Amino acid sequence: MLEVVVAGGMIFCAVLAIRSSHLLQSAIWLAGSSAFTAILLYLMGAPQIAVIELSVGAGLVTVLFVFAINITGEDASTVLPSIPRGVAWVAVALAIAAFTGMVLPGQRPALVETGPEVLTSLLWKDRAVDMVLQVALIFAGVLGILTLLGGNEDAGEISGGAHDH
């Protein structure tokens, strides 16, 4: 029963995040959806990833959204859709049908059975290359942000990294 309430709250927040006409409200509803997702992950027996989702999804990303909206300001062009809603609903139905087809019984590929693992040993021993790639990804993201946000006064220069004098 608790799962129903939490999943309902998560979907409610997600719908309002999309439907809201104000960007700031949309970001707040997205944070609520992240919080409900974290609760659902905890109920599924994944407490470590629930904590990470709560701190990153509901905390860091929300702060970034508020920061970005504070700089850009509310844009009035959010009301009109980019494509007809009927076409969007058909595409959504196709996506849901494809996704449901993948999770139907008999369609799932059989995984190799392994014993119970500890998350830390799984991360740092079995998936060490992935962890290195994640660290590289984080540094690449930071460098990208610094390049994008720095030196933006020169007209016609997107990156702002190189200056021709």
Place this chain on the structure above:
Amino acid sequence: MIIEPRLVITMAVICLVGIGVYGLLITRNLIKVIVALQILVKGAILALVLAAELQGQIQLGQSLALTLIVADTIVAVVGLALGLQVRRRVGSLDLRDLSKLKG
């Protein structure tokens, strides 16, 4: 009537994916696009952990979900920074204005 929790979570995943795809298709604001992408990825995270739980490999699902969260956060950060630059240079966050740019 007792509702199976895994069925509830499966339905929630499908709903989140549907909401995310709909948001990606229907909106033309850059920041709203990133919001829709975040919702879509939340569905993917839940699906990963649910599949791992069904297979009895919850730690593997958690490690994969961690990778997904990191990648999704980087995508959001870079997307928001791009949105800031677009707003400064074009004066709008509308995706149609971007498609009209020439040169």
